[in-house]
Amino acid sequence: MKQIQIPLGMKDTILEECRTKRMLQANIEKVFASYGYSEIITPSIEFYSTYQNAFNEINEQDMYQFFDQDGQILALRMDMTVPIARVCASKFSNSEPPFRFRYCSNVYKVRQMFAGKRGEVTDCGVELIGLDDTSDLEVLSLALDTMETFGIQDYQLEIGNSDFFKKACEHVCLDASQQLVLADLIDRKSMVELREYLEPLALEPSQRAFFQALPLLGGDASCLQKAKELSFTEPLKKVVEKLQQLYNQLCRLGYEKHITFDLGKVPHLNYYTGIIFEGFVAGCGHSVLSGGRYDHLLETFGRDLPACGFSVKVDYLIDVIHAPAEKKIRICYPAGKEVEALQRAKDLRKQGNVILQPWEKPEVEVFL
């Protein structure tokens, strides 16, 4: 049998798609570099235990796994943040923070279902390690400048803060497993099940109203005022005030019309520790940029440093962005005049890309 299939979730990228992808990558990397971020390349294969150690909970089936010659479990990296945290805690253990790293690498995730999702995607991202939340503004500006380079007018960066949910949970004394269920319901805006779940919990009316309102507590900056009214403790008000301050700063930098908020954004509760954000562009059904603050990840590698970062999912952008058509100069030549044709091509390559094509006519001809 001819073996022409590729494994589930894999994809060949060809022709225009390929050009678009490289163009996007180049533009993104240029912005990252202009903010002073240094590129980092790590191996595609990590020990499975590296990820196990980094995440409290890890879905084993999500990773491509295999063995090395000593029987140790290896895995294809599922993100770049963990490898960078590892590098930072080892290779840079004697260096002074902050560290600014950027990357453009393929990451892997096993997809169980035939839902058209990809098992290998290219992540272009940055990590700013060693600075606390005063550096959130820098990371957000970088994210916004990056989205600007996509060339799509209609884009939005949506900002949330996982502390808003966490501080509320702590105040009403929900245990860890309750928090996880609640976070999942709120994050998926499962309004029906959320109401059912909140009902039997011993909450005051203001607290119940808070959690029930969270999924829809978003949109333009006016929602922050509403968030403040719903805040039933001082620390919650502080979180909103911080977001308000961030918003004012971003407005002063001219990003106003691209900023929205979602206080009901609480993914990966055990991972993110402060702001979380996602970027959306018109025409694309997935978020194309995502990131946030993760102040406890580095600690799991033995170096306690705060950090914030994001990555762009270049592959989702390819569907909505098109690279300009490629121009090629064509030289047609008859048999016996290969050298002449190649000579002309050599000169013409200074002007543009040249392809050679044999033909039946007696002369060499150039088509610009």
Added chain:
Amino acid sequence: MSLSVALTKGRLEKSTVNMLETCGYGIEKLRNKGRALVFPDTKKDIEYFLVKANDCITYVEHGVADIGVVGKDTLLEGGKDYYEMLDLKIGVCKFIVASLPEIDLMNKVGHITIGTKYPNVARRYFNDKSMDVEIIKIDGSVELSPILGLCDGIVDIMETGTTLKENGLVVLDDVCPISARVIVNKASFKLKRKEVMQFIDDLEGVVNHAQ
């Protein structure tokens, strides 16, 4: 901005269209379908298309449809990458566990097999009960499988219970209730928040009124 809405064909179709009509949407084309596949709303900037339940989730997850109307049964079995924003309270039924009366399924010692169209739902249910069961995927007439001796019990949808009764099966437990839900693509919710919320609010008004 215009909205595209994927409606589930079949069981839910008529009651969904009725609800949209009560909202004051222009659904004439959905009533007189002919051979068309896409049905523009005659009053609002909305396009409807009719799809199979499973495809409804796929279309919404990929953002081809901004909004979908689909049964909770399908949602429980499929992916999770969408917002589930409203219970339409139509197409109400439930998932149940059933078996022949002579089999004491819940207390059986030894290997247990369960036939179902919904392997994920069945697996989750028995996991929560700390029961180790083998699940056999069956595509139609699930009631047949215990009668023929393929399985000890089934997990299936029950509306009235008539089919089960006629085949001599008894309900052992309810797994969970089912009804039609409105799901929304995550990016659409961000980029078309106003339009999406309008659609949800309109339908929610009808749901609350019906109660």
